[in-house]
Amino acid sequence: MNADRLRATFPDYAGQLHDVFVEAAREAVTVPAGDVLPPGLAEHLPHDLYSHQATALDALARGEDVCVTTSTASGKTLVYALEVARQHLRNPESTALLLCPTKALSRDQQRALTELYDTLGLDLSVRVYDGDTTSEAKRDIRRTADVVVTNFSGGNAYLPQHSQWARLFGNCATLAVDEAHAYSGVHGMHVAWVLRRLRRVLAHYDADPRLVLTSATIGNPAEHARNLVDTDVTVVDDDGAPRGRREIAFWRPPGEGEARRSASAEAADLLAHLGTGGAQTLAFVGSRRMTELNRERAKEAATRHNMGRLRVESYNAGHTKRDRRATEQGLEDGSLDAVVSTSALELGIDVGGIEATLLTGYPGSRQSFWQQLGRSGRGTGDALSVLVGRRDAIDSYVFANPGYVLGDEVIEDAVVDRSNNAVFARHLLCAAHELPLTHDDERWFGERLAPAVEMWRKAGYLTGTLDAGVVYDRRDRPQSQVSMYASGGDEFVIRTPDDVEAELEPVGRARAYREFHPGAVTLHRGQQFEVVGFEEEDHQPRIDLEPVDVDYYTQTNHATRIGTLDSERSRAFGDYTLHWGTADVTVHYDTYTRKSVSTGESLGAPQPTGLSPLSMRTQALWLAVPESERARLGQRHGVDSPDVAFQGAQHAAEHGMITLAPLECTLDKSNLGGLSALSHPELDSPGIFVYDGVEGGLGFSRKLYDCFERVAANTRTVVDACGCDGTEGCPGCVMDSQCGSGNSPLHTDGAVDLLGTVLGGVEDDGAVTGDVTDAADG
Structure with a gap:
C-alpha cells in the first residue's frame, strides 16, 4: 500500500490527501565486528556492526558511560547486549541490570537477548523480574541469573531487600536504561531518584557499572541523561542503520469549520480500509477510551463499506497482561489485521512486520511522531505512515509547517526537574529504609539532605544523626507510598464485579477526580462502565464500576483559583512582566456533563460530582498584563463589551500557548x-x-518561561492563520475540550493583538460578542 493507491481506493475519498513526503531509503554504514569486539564474540556475530554501535562500544571500552540516541529499529539494544557479553568474557561472574519502561518491553528484550547469547555461544541466563514473576522464580533469579530485566516500579519496590541481591549487585558490571526519552515529567523525576537510590546501593556493594542509556532522538540527550543518572555521558547520535523507503501522508479529514469530520472517525475508516486491504496496520490514538471507541468504529466501517471481516483489537496499559500479550502475538503472527493502541506500543516491542502506521493526530512531540511512524516497515522494508490531522492548534501548526517534524532540526527537550520537594522527600525516606543516611550521601541527594532529614526526624519518620547514620523509624515500607506517576502517594484501585472480565490499572488522585468521579461513564475494551462507588477515606482508596449500556459519555467541568504567588524570576516585555515561581492552585471538579456519543452535544444540565477541591503548591508562570492594555484591547476589540473582549483575548492566548507547548x-x-x-x-x-x-511542579512551566518568545510567536502565528469564522475561535486554534469555562469568552483577534504587543507588534481592530467573566479556566 502506498499513498497513491490509498487515494485511488479509499471509498470516501474527497481530497483528504493534503501532502505526501518521501523518506528515501538509506544504506547501512558498518564497521567489521572484529574491529571492536574480541575474537570470541566477533567470530560468532553473523553480521557487522552499524557505525553507531561500534562508536558506543568503543566509548564503553574506554570506561565512558554512553547515551545512544538514534532512530527507531536502529539496533540500540545491541550496544548494551554486547557490552554485557564483553564483560562476561572478562569476568564470568559479572552481572547486568536492564531497566525498561514497560513489562511488555521487558519480556521482548528478554527474548531478544536470550536469542543473541545463544547465537554467540554464551551461557548467559536472562530473566525478567517484576510483579508477574512468581516468588519461587524470584528466588531462583536472585541466585542464578546473569542479566535481570525489570522496570522502575519494580526497582523502587525491590531495593529494601538488597541483601538478597548481594551476588547480583556486587558483580554488576553493566546498568542499562532502555528508552530513556520516555522518562520525562513526574515519572522522570521518580526514575531519576530511583536510579540514584539504585546506584547508592550498588556502591554499597562496591559495584561501579558502566551506564548505557538508549533513547529516541531528543533535543537535549546529554542534559537529560545527566538528570537521570547524575553523571556525564558520551552521546552517540550519528545513525549508521539502514532504512527502507517510507511515504508519510498528511491526511486532512473532509469538511470545513464545524462540519469537518473528526480525526478519530476518519482514522477508523482508514484503519478498516488498510487492514482489510492486506496492509497490517497499527493505529495510534491519544487515550485508552479512544482505543476502545476506534476498534468498534473500524469494525463498523468495514461492515458499512462491505470490506470483509476486520480482525482488530485494542491495546492499552489498562488491559490485563494476558490480553496485552495476546494482542502482541496477534500482530507478530499475522492473525490480526489491525490494532488500535495508545503510546503503549510506541516503544520498542517487536511486533513483527507491520506495513502501515496511522497517527490519529500529531502525538505531541517530534520523538513520539517518529517512534510511532517507525513501528511500520522496520528494517529495510518499505512502509506507509499516515498522519490524520485533528482540528486543533498543534495539528494546524504541523500541517502548515511540515518541516517542524520532517526536518533535521530537533526542537523538543525532555524535561526532568528534580527540584520537586514532595518527590525528593519521599525518595529520601526510601533511601533511609534501604541503608543508613550519612553526610556522604550528599553525593546522591545534594544540599537538601540535611534539612530534609531534620524535617522527617521531627515528624517521627527518621531517627539518628548524619554523623552516625539516619534510619527509617516506622514499621511500614515507604516505597509503597511512592507512586511512579504522581508526586503524591495516593492511588485509587479500580474494581469491577466478579462476573465481569475487566482489569484496570490504578489511577492517581487527580485523574480519579477528573475521569472516575461518581456518575462518570468510562469505556474499557468496548464495554461501558459507570462509576457507582468512590471511596477515598480508606487506607486503599478505591473506585467501583458497574457495566452499563448508555448513549452518552461524561465530561467534567472545573473551576480554578491561583494565589500566594512567589516570583523567583521575571522578565519585562514592554509594560508586560513575565514571572516564574510557585503558587497555590486549587482545582474543583465540581460538576460533570453528559454528552451524546453520536453528536457530542450536552444532554441536560450539569450534575454535581460531590467531590472536594484539589489543592497543591506547584510551579507556574504568569504574565502580568497592565491595566492600560486592558483598556486598549477592550476598546479596540469590543466597544460594546470591552471587558468581554479583553478577557477573551487573554483566555484565547492562554489556551493557544498551552496547546502549543509540546x-x-x-x-x-x-x-x-x-x-x-x-x-x-x-x-x-x-x-x-x-x-x-x-504538587511541587514538573519543570514544564519553567521551560516555557525560558522559551516564552517562541511559544508566544507560534501561538500568534497559528491563531492568526486559522480560517475560522468570527472571533470566538475553533478547535483548530484556541478551543479546548477540557476548558473549565466552556471556552467562553474567547477572542482570537484580541489574542493576536495581545501577543503581538508582547512581542513588539500591534494588529488591526477586531470585534467581540459574549458575556463577561472574572476568570476563565483553561
Missing part, C-alpha cells in the same frame, strides 16, 4: 493548567497563568 518540550498538555484573570488581587492587574499540574 512544540518546545516533551509533555502531554494535560500536565499543564491555565487561568486568565480579569483582575488578580496579588498583581493588582489582569494576568495569564500557566501552571504545572502536580
